[in-house]
Amino acid sequence: MRGYTHLAFALAVASSIETLQHRNIITLPVAVAGISALMPDIDHPDSMIGRKVKPVSWFINKLPGHRTITHSLDFAVGLCPVVLLSSNFSYWAWMFALGYVSHLLLDSLTLNGIKLSIFRQDSTIGFRLVRTGGVVDTAIFIACLLILSFLITKHA
Numbered sequence: 662m663r664g665y666t667h668l669a670f671a672l673a674v675a676s677s678i679e680t681l682q683h684r685n686i687i688t689l690p691v692a693v694a695g696i697s698a699l700m701p702d703i704d705h706p707d708s709m710i711g712r713k714v715k716p717v718s719w720f721i722n723k724l725p726g727h728r729t730i731t732h733s734l735d736f737a738v739g740l741c742p743v744v745l746l747s748s749n750f751s752y753w754a755w756m757f758a759l760g761y762v763s764h765l766l767l768d769s770l771t772l773n774g775i776k777l778s779i780f781r782q783d784s785t786i787g788f789r790l791v792r793t794g795g796v797v798d799t800a801i802f803i804a805c806l807l808i809l810s811f812l813i814t815k816h817a
């Protein structure tokens with residue numbers, strides 16, 4: 662999925678959670694969810710977050726490659742508890758985990774899928790239904806924008 666779709670999806674889900682808890686949707690935890698939803702694509706120098714940290718992104722892209730370490734389920738299963746434990750299970754850490762996992766969920770829908778394990782390059786898994794940048798990718802982005810627009814007009 663494109664970076665904008667990951668960002669919009671995470672913001673829509675996080676804002677919906679905030680709304681269900683009768684909170685303002687323009688909060689730091691929602692922003693954390695949006696940023697963490699972009700983080701797995703740090704392994705691609707032309708991604709939204711990769712352009713911001715080009716040397717790091719280039720390094721990760723050249724060694725393990727795109728959709729390897731940062732797009733692995735076992736990496737996420739290791740990273741999210743570390744963030745949660747180091748923040749004493751704070752609310753923003755849960756939003757971090759939500760954003761990161763939402764990225765892997767959406768990328769698992771794409772033709773390239775995600776990795777089950779960073780230790781096995783042949784462990785690609787996913788539904789392989791959606792082409793990145795295709796019609797469904799754009800439809801998900803637009804649906805998330807509509808949800809966000811609704812939430813902002815009703816609850817901001």
Ligand SMILES: [Zn+2]
Binds near residue numbers: 702768
């Ligand atoms: Zn990705």
